[in-house]
Amino acid sequence: MQQVQQREIPERISWARAMIFAVGYFFIAALLIGQIPGYIYNQMTSATLVGLEQGSIALAATCLAGFIVIQVIVLLFDPKPVVSPVVISALGTILTLGGLVIALATGLSGNQYFPHADTSWNPVLGGTVLWFQPDAVDLVMVGLAILFVGVAMIFYSVLALRERTNPDRSDLGTTPAVRWIIIIASMVLIIFMVGYTLVNDNGLAYAIDPKNGAQVQLILDAILYVILGATFFLTLGAFALRLHYLMRPVRKRTMSPLYAVGALGLAQSGVILLLVWLFIYPLIAWMHGWTFIGLGDYLTICGKKSAIPASCAFSPQAGYIADALITSVAFVLLMAAIWVWKPKRNLVIIGSVVTTAVLGLATLLVHTNPTEILTALLLSGAMLILATIWTSVARREFAVVGENNLGCLGMWLVFGTCLLIYVASFAFFSIPVFPNDPTAPNIPYVSGTIIPAHPAPNTPPIPGQADAVVLLAVMGIIAAIQFYFLVRNRYKV
Incomplete structure (x- = not known):
């Protein structure tokens, strides 16, 4: 963000830097315009509103955290x-x-x-606690949200204490520590993705001990939770440190935008989602009674007239x-x-x-079910790596303007890389196949091409399909090669 270019050409930007910005905005658009509205639609029209309750409070906890x-x-x-870092x-x-205690105690105790x-x-209204139906609150999610806030408070308080004795307020850039975290986290996620594609954890557990497969799976999953959880928090720390360095030299110009994002964006969204979770059943009971031009039956569907709103869902x-x-x-917002x-x-x-x-x-907190959390950790870690890289290229020092004309080759490198990333993104978003998600993946993917999941009694095993991972690997490698030459040739903008 620092102004290091000549004042007469402040808008110049390198093609490589612009490419990463484009990937970031494509990712945000895909989730905010595609994934999240689709997820909310599926939960609203599901046979029960429990998923909508759990999802809305998870998203609310994410925004408020x-x-x-x-x-x-x-x-x-x-x-x-304003407040002592020691207190924070x-x-x-x-x-x-x-x-940590809440997440472990509730998760391990069932x-x-x-x-x-x-x-x-x-x-x-037919609820168990007030009008809430069973399983309205995910306590593991609550524990993880509190854990995230606590770790972030410790992290930033340590940075504040260091600044008391260090007058340097420059942007240190992508430090070796941040680079190594990105490299290690990327390798861990890639190894897990490939390994999980080849060997399903459930199938491996029953292959090790057919009689006690469930207990073995708990041990295997616990090991994976620790590895992927550590990777998640490492990438989170790398992003937080990189954002801290990015804002540090120009805090007078960046603190107010940061506060606006928090107060006008996250806080408002969190409160709205919290109100949705709190009053969803009274709301649907009230809407079901609307008689004006039949709006009640048009907007709501109830399975039992004697169980309203417990048996109701949105149409x-x-x-x-x-x-x-x-x-x-x-x-x-994106157009703005x-x-x-x-x-x-x-x-x-x-x-x-x-x-x-x-x-x-949010991807992690929404999917804390034992059947979903491994995939959620994979996706969350990848998103945080993208955010960290994005903060790295947001420095003005990286906006180097090249000497070469774009030409035919350069145009293909720009267009081809965008196209390859676009196709790879479809493969990436096809990997999370959650049990309760009615949306079919764009590209087939089933974990366990070598050792599939253990089948239920009297049912054949479901063979694994690695199409999404193979396509992601092929497109990713070709895109990386093209991006390398795009950076190396230093084209003019």
Whole structure:
């Protein structure tokens, strides 16, 4: 972000840098306009609203956790600590330990969801606790969200303490530590992706011990949780450190955009999603009673007249309306980012990289079920790596203008790389095949080409399909080669 080019050509940008920006915005658009509206539509029109409850509170926790972390950054660095870093560190330690205990205790004890079917406390509208149906809250998700906030508070308080004794406020760039974290995390995720494609964890567990396969799978998954969880937090730390360095020299111009992203974006979205989780059953019960031109039956579907709203869900028409609203808001925001790119570039860059990191965290918190969390950690880690790389190229020092004309070869390198990344993205988003997701993947993928998942009794095993991973590898390698020559040739913009 620092101004190092000549003042008369401040808008020049290298093709390689522009390519990474394009990949980042394509990723954000794919999730905000495609994945998230589709996910909400599926949960709204499902046979039960439990998935919508769990998803809305997970997204709310993600947004509010991101807002709290941004508030911590503002309190510690705008421009001097308003609250002592020691206090923030102590509070972060408490939250870290508390979140870790909640996540482990509820996950290992089998009490991941609350309330239970046999729980009863002031039930109304057919609920168990107030109007809430069983499994309305994912306690593992709550623990992980608290853990994230606590770790972030400790991390930034340590940085604030270091700045007390170090007057240097320059951008150190992509330090060797950040580079090695990106390399190691990328290799771990690639190894896991290939290994999980070849060998399914469930099938491997039963191959090791057919009689105690479930217990063996718990051990195998626990090992994978530790490895992928450590990778996730390493990439999260690399992103946070890189963002810290990026903002440090120009805090007077970047703190207000960061606060705006937190207060006007994450906080508002979090409150709306929290209200959706809190009042979804009273809302659908009220809507079902609408008699004006038959809106009640048009927007809601109830399986039993004697179990309203417990047996109710939203109709496809209601899902389309919600889908259109969410997609429209996301589209307007993306178009607004293009419009304000020149006068408010800091706001766009800060908002973009923070949004990417928040989407990565949301992917993990929404999919904490034992059958989903391994894939979620893979996706979240990859998203955070993208966010870290994006913050690295957001420095003005990397906006080197080349000497060569683009020419025919250069045009193909630009267009071809974009096309290859576009195809690879379809393969990447086809890898997460979640059990309760009704959307078919773009490209076939089933874990376990060598050792498939252990089949249920009297059913044949489902053979693995590696099409998505193979296509991702081929497209990724070719795109990387073309990107290398694009950087090396230093074309003019």
